[in-house]
Amino acid sequence: MFNINVNEDAVSPVVAEIMMVAVGIIVATIIIAFSLGLGTGDVAPQAGVRASSYSMGDHSVIMLEHQGGDELYLASSNTKMVVDGEVVDVTLLTTDDDLEFKAGESLYIFNEVDEIGGFAIGTATHLTNENAEGDLADIVAFGETGTVKFVDVSSQQMITDIDVRF
Structure with missing residues (x-):
């Protein structure tokens, strides 16, 4: 059908x-x-760092103040610090506690002319000792500006980039 x-x-x-x-x-x-x-997932630590000019005797140094955020581990394998294009030496920071830059702490970048022969970072005690030994020189001349940069090594991201006027 x-x-x-x-x-x-x-x-x-x-x-x-x-x-x-x-x-x-x-x-x-x-x-x-x-x-x-x-x-x-590599992300740089987020930290508020303030840099200012500081005088130690007759010499200019940079005072760094951690104002909050992530802790920065300053070992050269973790964080690269540069002042005016020159890498800052961290060998004066010998303990893990010294290398941990935490909120509320202060560190100093100075021009150490004897053993290191360049920029170094240390505590107030290191700075006082270097000054007493006569091993300090100015970071930059009075009236000039120095640039401080912190770079996270693993991510290659900038943590901070600060101009400091002396």
């Missing part, structure tokens, strides 16, 4: 094709994101 043509292909192949394209786009997006480094 009646001959009914039944087509069972209907919508299924179209839906399957759209799903395969969508999954392909998602996978490609994930691969691109990780290959460009967008999936990495």
Whole structure:
């Protein structure tokens, strides 16, 4: 009597094709994101550091004050400190406690002319001892500006960049 043509292909192949394209786009997006480094979690510590000129005897030094935020570990493998393009030596900070720069603490960057022969960072005790031994020189001349930069080594991100006027 009646001959009914039944087509069972209907919508299924179209839906399957759209799903395969969508999954392909998602996978490609994930691969691109990780290959460009967008999936990495390296973030520089966030810390408020204040730098100001300070006088020790006849010499200018930089006083750093940690005003809050993350603790900075000042070992050269973690944080690179630079003053006017010259790397600051951390060898005077010999203990882990000295290397941890925490909120409320102060450290000093000075020009140590004897053993280190360049910029060094230390505590008030280090600064007093170096001054007593006659091993200090000015960081920059009076009336000039020095630039202090802290860079996180693992992420290569700037932690702070401060100009200090003397």
